[in-house]
Amino acid sequence: MIRFLDVSKSYRVDGREVPALAPFNLDIHDGEVFGIIGHSGAGKSTLLRLINLLERPSGGRILIGDTDITALDEPALRAQRRRIGMIFQHFNLLASRTVAANVALPLRLAGERNASTIRARVDELLERVGLAEHAHKFPSQLSGGQKQRVGIARALANRPEILLCDEATSALDPQTTAQVLDLLATINRELKLTIVLITHEMDVVRRIADRVAVLDAGHLVESGTVADVFLHPQHATTRRFVSEALPETAGDAAAPPGVHGRVLRFTFRGAATLEPVLSRVMRESGVDFNLIAGRIDRIKDLPYGQLTLALEGAQIDAALQKLRAAGITVEELA
Amino acid sequence: MSTAPLLQSLFPNIQDWGEMGQACVDTLLMLGGSLALTVAIGLPLGVLLYLTGPGQLRARPKTYAATSVVVNILRSVPFIILMIVMMPVTYALVGTKLGVRGAIPPLVIGTAPFFARLVETSLREVSRGVIEAAQAMGASTWQIVRHVLLPEARAGLWAGITVTAIALVGYTAMGGAIGSGGLGDLAYRYGYLSYKSDYMLVTVVLLVVLVQALQVAGDRIVARCKQH
Numbered sequence: 001m002i003r004f005l006d007v008s009k010s011y012r013v014d015g016r017e018v019p020a021l022a023p024f025n026l027d028i029h030d031g032e033v034f035g036i037i038g039h040s041g042a043g044k045s046t047l048l049r050l051i052n053l054l055e056r057p058s059g060g061r062i063l064i065g066d067t068d069i070t071a072l073d074e075p076a077l078r079a080q081r082r083r084i085g086m087i088f089q090h091f092n093l094l095a096s097r098t099v100a101a102n103v104a105l106p107l108r109l110a111g112e113r114n115a116s117t118i119r120a121r122v123d124e125l126l127e128r129v130g131l132a133e134h135a136h137k138f139p140s141q142l143s144g145g146q147k148q149r150v151g152i153a154r155a156l157a158n159r160p161e162i163l164l165c166d167e168a169t170s171a172l173d174p175q176t177t178a179q180v181l182d183l184l185a186t187i188n189r190e191l192k193l194t195i196v197l198i199t200h201e202m203d204v205v206r207r208i209a210d211r212v213a214v215l216d217a218g219h220l221v222e223s224g225t226v227a228d229v230f231l232h233p234q235h236a237t238t239r240r241f242v243s244e245a246l247p248e249t250a251g252d253a254a255a256p257p258g259v260h261g262r263v264l265r266f267t268f269r270g271a272a273t274l275e276p277v278l279s280r281v282m283r284e285s286g287v288d289f290n291l292i293a294g295r296i297d298r299i300k301d302l303p304y305g306q307l308t309l310a311l312e313g314a315q316i317d318a319a320l321q322k323l324r325a326a327g328i329t330v331e332e333l334a
Numbered sequence: 335m336s337t338a339p340l341l342q343s344l345f346p347n348i349q350d351w352g353e354m355g356q357a358c359v360d361t362l363l364m365l366g367g368s369l370a371l372t373v374a375i376g377l378p379l380g381v382l383l384y385l386t387g388p389g390q391l392r393a394r395p396k397t398y399a400a401t402s403v404v405v406n407i408l409r410s411v412p413f414i415i416l417m418i419v420m421m422p423v424t425y426a427l428v429g430t431k432l433g434v435r436g437a438i439p440p441l442v443i444g445t446a447p448f449f450a451r452l453v454e455t456s457l458r459e460v461s462r463g464v465i466e467a468a469q470a471m472g473a474s475t476w477q478i479v480r481h482v483l484l485p486e487a488r489a490g491l492w493a494g495i496t497v498t499a500i501a502l503v504g505y506t507a508m509g510g511a512i513g514s515g516g517l518g519d520l521a522y523r524y525g526y527l528s529y530k531s532d533y534m535l536v537t538v539v540l541l542v543v544l545v546q547a548l549q550v551a552g553d554r555i556v557a558r559c560k561q562h
Contacts, residue, residue: 052470081472092467096485096559105481106471138561154471164470 002028002051002162002194007060009046020046023060024220026213030161033188033195035205035226037241038215044198047215048164051196052084053077064162082110085155089167091147093139099126099150100135106157125153129183145176152183156191163187165197169204181208202245206230206299214238227299231267231306232329246295259290261312264320267329268305277326278307285322287313308333345532347524354520358540361516363434364506365544368441369499376446376498377491379405380453381479387454391465391475405447413444413505417512437514441505449498456490457483489559496552500545507541517541 009021021043028034038044049055050062053069061068069080093102103122112118126132129149139147148168155163165184169177185208188195199205205212205226212230213223216237222229233239266278273296282289294307311319320330341351348354383405385391386398411419417440421431424439460483468482484491510518517537525534 054466054469078472078474081470084470086467086470088463088467090463092461092463094464094482094486096488105468109468109471109473109477109481158471 001030001063001065002196003063004050005061005063007050007057007062009043009050009055010058020218022219026220026223028194028196029211030194031188031192032210033185033197033208035209035212036196036198036215037200037202037205037212038198039200039237041217042215043218044215045166048166048196048198051162051164052081052086082106082158083160084162084164085158085160086164086166087148087151087155087168089170091139091144091151091171093147093150093154095139098136098138099131099142102139102150103153103157106154110158121157122153125156128156128187129153143176144172145179148172148176148180149183152180152187156187160193162194162196165195167199168197170199170201177204178207184208202230202241206245208300210300214241227269227302227304230299231269231304232331246297256292259292259310261288261290261310262316263292263308263310263333265306265308265331265333266323267331268307269327269329270302270304272327273303273305275326277323277328281319281322281326285313285315285319287311287316287319345536347530347532348536354536357515357517357520357537360434361503361506361518361541361544364437364441364509364514364516365499365502367434367438368445368502368506369495371438371442372445372449372498372502373495375442376449377453379446379450380457381483383450383454384457384483385475385479387458391478405450408443408447409451411444413440414508414511416440416444417509417514432513433515437506437509437516441502441509444505445498445502448501449494452494452497453491456487456494459490460486489556492552492555492559496548496556499548499552503541503545503548 004024004026006023006025007021008019008023010017010019012018036044036047046055050057051064053062053072057070062070064080064084067080069077072080094105097105100119100122103125104118107118107121122135123132126135129152131146131149131153134142134146139150142150151168163184168184169180172180181204184195184197187193188208195208197204197209209226211224212226214221214229214235214237216235221235222233222238229238230242233242268277281287288311290310290312292308292310294305296303296305298304313319324330341348379401383398383401386394386401388395388398408416417437420440420443424436425431427439428435430436464482464486465478468478473481506514506516507518507521510516510520510522513519517540521534521537524530525537
């Protein structure tokens with residue numbers, strides 16, 4: 001567990017304190033994929049770097065397991081950092097070293113001297129990220145997606161418990177992004193390692209994260225399971241991110257002019273998507289509906305549907321009650 | 335000998351080509367010795383300047399300012415003056431003020447600060463992201479210097495060594511004026527003081543060839559470093 005207790009961060013610029021992160025509390029559980037989303041300058045990069053103390057908090061404590069990392073001395077901090085892998089938007093590979101030598105670097109830094117041990121581990125890692133045949137190339141000879149795979153192999157070299165992803169797919173095209181995200185999801189599942197990722201793309205969060213926190217101008221404004229935050233965004237910034245990812249289900253979308261009836265949004269998740277509840281309830285209660293907007297998709301492994309309907313009929317309230325009883329979330333839109 | 339009469343007619347004043355050869359050897363010895371020592375002193379000094387500089391890994395404003403001032407002072411003293419001022423120190427260090435041995439201490443003191451600045455500049459070219467990645471791996475400062483900064487900056491470092499070597503050729507020639515020997519000594523004594531312009535011509539041509547060779551070799555190494 002990574003636990004932020006009343007953590008804040010400010011920078012001293014020209015003798016004045018400029019706040020970067022307002023005091024916040026946050027728990028990140030072992031083995032989950034935790035997304036932190038925010039616009040550039042929101043402080044997400046700072047928050048991520050607090051976890052390996054590349055940035056020191058101005059206040060509060062950060063616990064990893066039972067260890068307060070802010071209290072560690074220099075050698076202990078270096079040892080702690082070896083248990084936390086990190087990948088970067090611009091990969092940050094050493095141009096002067098081959099792929100294999102880049103992946104070997106953290107092993108050497110950790111004091112491993114046995115060449116055959118290093119070679120075996122590097123081969124295993126490159127195999128895992130699908131780059132075994134590129135071991136002796138230099139980073140400049142690789143595509144962006146391949147470079148990020150090298151970054152991932154390097155980050156995994158010392159068998160970390162936590163992997164930090166700093167906008168890891170922001171420099172990649174959509175197809176490569178999907179491949180890298182799949183790889184991260186596989187690693188999370190097979191190695192049981194905790195992944196903390198920051199991004200400005202809701203789609204990245206939707207694909208692989210279990211839980212998410214939303215940062216807005218240094219304030220942690222919302223956090224929860226991706227399904228909750230994604231389907232029922234509370235804060236204006238969150239709604240904006242959701243509507244950027246899914247324009248069709250724009251949270252505040254009013255009914256187009258000329259549409260009659262009560263406009264409601266219905267959210268089906270998981271098991272509720274398997275039964276024809278909606279049509280049965282509508283038929284039984286004699287309510288007519290007009291479909292205004294809708295989407296059926298997945299959040300990570302969870303299927304969901306979200307429909308905005310305009311309802312007309314005498315027994316709308318009774319119908320809504322039955323739908324709620326069947327596990328469907330109903331929200332009245334203005 | 336077939337070439338001797340030709341050389342004789344082209345360069346009538348040069349009687350002793352052996353002396354010319356010895357001067358070449360002396361120049362190369364001065365260059366090699368002082369370059370090796372310059373790198374040995376300037377490289378750590380440049381790393382120190384880089385690490386202690388503002389916003390860097392081991393930012394130490396006072397250390398940086400003090401080192402910086404010493405480096406600047408040494409760089410601003412004209413080399414010929416430095417040689418003369420340093421004579422007692424030179425004598426104490428190598429037991430002579432003359433010849434190849436006597437030339438090396440002032441050459442090193444004159445160029446090491448210059449090289450240190452070049453080292454500092456090329457280390458600053460290394461991307462912060464790569465350094466941050468190494469920090470995130472738990473690297474110590476020394477490990478970052480050894481495994482990241484120096485290898486990543488090696489093209490710039492070799493370019494700096496090339497520039498320094500060429501500057502040293504100029505300094506060794508200047509040293510000739512006050513008894514350090516080498517090609518500069520011949521050019522000065524025979525070419526300048528005795529108006530034997532053929533001496534001047536031959537030494538200058540040899541120096542040009544030397545500088546050219548250094549530049550070509552340096553460029554090759556730099557290009558090889560940049561291949562990736």
